[in-house]
Amino acid sequence: MIELEGTVERITYYNEENGFGVVKLEVKDEDDLVTAVGYFHSLEAGEVLKLKGNWTMHKDYGYQFKVDYYETIMPATTRGIENYLASGVIRGIGPVTAKKIVEMFGDKSLEVLANTPEKLLKIPGIGKKKLETIVESYSQQQETREIMLFLQQYGVGPGIAVKIYKKYKDEAIQILKENPYRLADEVYGIGFKTADRIAQSMGVERDSLDRLCAGLKYTLYKAADEGHVCLPVQELLYKASQLLSVEKELLEQGLLALEEKTDIVVERTWGREDVYLAAFHYSENAVARRLFLLAAMVDKPLEISDEDIDKIEKNCNIKLAKGQREALEKAANHGVLVITGGPGTGKTTTIQSLLEFFKSHDLKVALAAPTGRAAKRMVEATGMEAKTIHRLLEYNAFEEGSMAFGKDHNNPLDEDVIIIDEVSMVDIILMHHLLSAVRLGARLILVGDKDQLPSVGPGSVLREIIESERLPVVVLDEIFRQAQESMIVVNAHRINKGYFPYLNVKDKDFFFEQVLLPEDIHKTILDLVGIRLPQYQNFDPIDDIQVLTPMKKGLLGVYNLNESLQALLNPPSPDKKELHFRSHIFREGDKVMQIKNNYEKEVFNGDLGRITKIDDEDQVIVTFADAWQEREVIYQAQEMEELSLSYAISVHKSQGSEFPAVIMPITTQHYVMLQRNLLYTAVTRAKKLLVLVGSKQALTIAIQNNKSLHRYGHLRDRIVEEFSQALNF
Secondary structure, X not given: OEEEEEEEEEEEXXXXXXXXXXXXXXXXXXXXXXXEEEEOOOOOOOOEEEEEEEEEEEOOOEEEEEEEEEEEEOOOOHHHHHHHHHOOOOOOOOHHHHHXXXXXXXXXXXXXXXXXXXHHHHOOOOOHHHHHHHHHHXXXXXXXXXXXXXXXXXXXXXHHHHHHHHHHHHHHXXXXXXXXXXXXXXXXXXXXXXXXXXXXXXXXXXXXXXXXHHHHHHHHHHHHHOOOOEEXXXXXXXXXXXXXXXXXXXXXXXXXXXXXXXXXXXXXXXXXXXEEEHHHHHHHHHHHHHHXXXXXXXXXXXXXXXXXXXXHXXXXXXXXXXXXXXXXXXXXXXXXXXXXXXXXXXXHHHHHHHHHHHHHOOOOEEEEEOOHHHHHHHHXXXXXXXXXXXXXXXXXXXXXXXXXXXXXXXXXXXXXXXXXXXXXXXXXXXXXXXXHXXXXXXXXXXXXXXXXXXXXXXXXXXXXXXXXXXXXEEEEOOOOHHHHOOHHHHHHHHHHOOOOOOOOOOOOOEEEEEOOOHHHHHHHHHHHHHHHHHHHHOOOOOOOEEEEEOOOOOOOOHHHHHHHHHHHHOOOOOOOOEEEEOOEEEEOOOEEEEOOOEOOOOEOOOOEEEEEEEOOOOOEEEEEEOOOOEEEEEEOHHHHHHEEEOOEEEOHHHOOOOEEEEEEEEOHHHHHHOOHHHHHHHHOOEEEEEEEEEOHHHHHHHHHOOOOOOOOOOHHHHHHHHHHHHHHO
């Protein structure tokens, strides 16, 4: 093998899923930058790497150094030290401060950091508080150096090493040697694949019981990511055997071991053998039980007369439809009520009338929704405070990324009525926590559209509650006259019933552009966003127009459309600062989305914001709109993995949102995602204007495909069982 040592000048490409990267290195005695390709982990510009590998010739890109093994070493030159400090690897030091440190201390800068950090106070901009941050971060790096060196021989970078050290401290190496698969269970942000890579590098046998157990749990977690609460045992064994490259028979030992440890529950009921992660099994049981108890133990029925309804109509200045009157009557007499309906059927008006009714009985009401955007819409519609479900339940964040709720069955919510909107977005785990916090005797009203896409998390909670036929359900199916004026509303209902929509009706709000080639669809979308829609109705191309797409990858996927739209709407400019994070560029003014829950920062998967500032220390300030106000959230450079550009977002991520104008490509390239409920969800996100760009063939396929992906779970069966047992008793 050949050895090279060089400083990372820039990261040309980086795949966050598998760590594959293309890196430009400055190497001593080489006139040009060297291109190195291989698998890197937690890589940062400015790091000094010692590489082992061989030269290869790429037919398009010329000579490249193929990396088989690498380790990070401390830089020795002033330029290397400055690049290292500027990389963001030490909290509190960005490019500007790094330059000042090196200008003052030269090649002794790292020595000063290690031994006499108080000297940094001489540098303008470094005060006592900032010095504490720098010293703590650098000290932590030194403490993790041993574990970093240990892990580097297994291809694991410093970012993961820090997480492992935080969890296990001095016992880290010993624990890794005993069972590296503990990382997947116990260290936030480290999954099975990383743990397996370390274990395989350490020589752990492919058929070891620890590996079999970890692989089975990982398969169940992956299934949960796809919406399943459980998996049939044979499907689980097949998928895990594919993942681990072992025989299915071996995995049965792993199942027994996990069942014995109570990590999983094997349910042998309803004519099938299903495997649950223990938390999902508990949640599904608890949701069914709690729904029964809330339905059975409501404080007392409330009187509601025709005079009461007349008074509500007068006070709210509305005329209630038959379904809305039914909702009022059932809310008065039941502990749990489900209200479902499509766009334009008066769900919001129904909530307003319910608030008026409960107010007349001096009952305290709480309003909540799964996302900040949905809660904000409740505020705008009712003029009353609304919270996200997490805030309603008073969540508390912990440093390792987990959280707990302050409100639960021991400390329930004190409101008499809880009204939750957009319930189709609520998964089985969140529903369990919500129901646990509703006191027995209080009323629970669940409002949502059963025909939208189900939650991103596991379960089809709203749909299964309705299908159980054990709880009162009001279906709002009358489209109000004002809503009938909107082709978006009319066509959403047509699509939902399997009918082809009315296209391009003059002076309406639903348009279709027949464009066949993906390259032409891409060009049309850019033209619509950048020129045509802003000219047509004065839409702001960033604030008002949202591109939705069914897929993440490909020419018309989220990733590529975001790059194109960023270049169009927020191009590079001397007066706009940028941050390069791996292969991504974030720029002041960019529209971004939070892509994972961060309980500490109080931002959640799907929250949309704008980058308002990138400071000299590469801190990124993002402004998010909460239900009541805008607020700024600060991200360090190394936290940018939590954000993505959001000029284009997936239809799944758009749930709970409304946008003035929506553009969506619809093409047979997206065949696997052409489903009726996905198209219906996308259409119902548009408030004033919708434009579909693609082929009528693809539109027809989506409308005809009413077979939404089946999700494994037994909530419906459990609800039926709970009520049946009560009747038999």
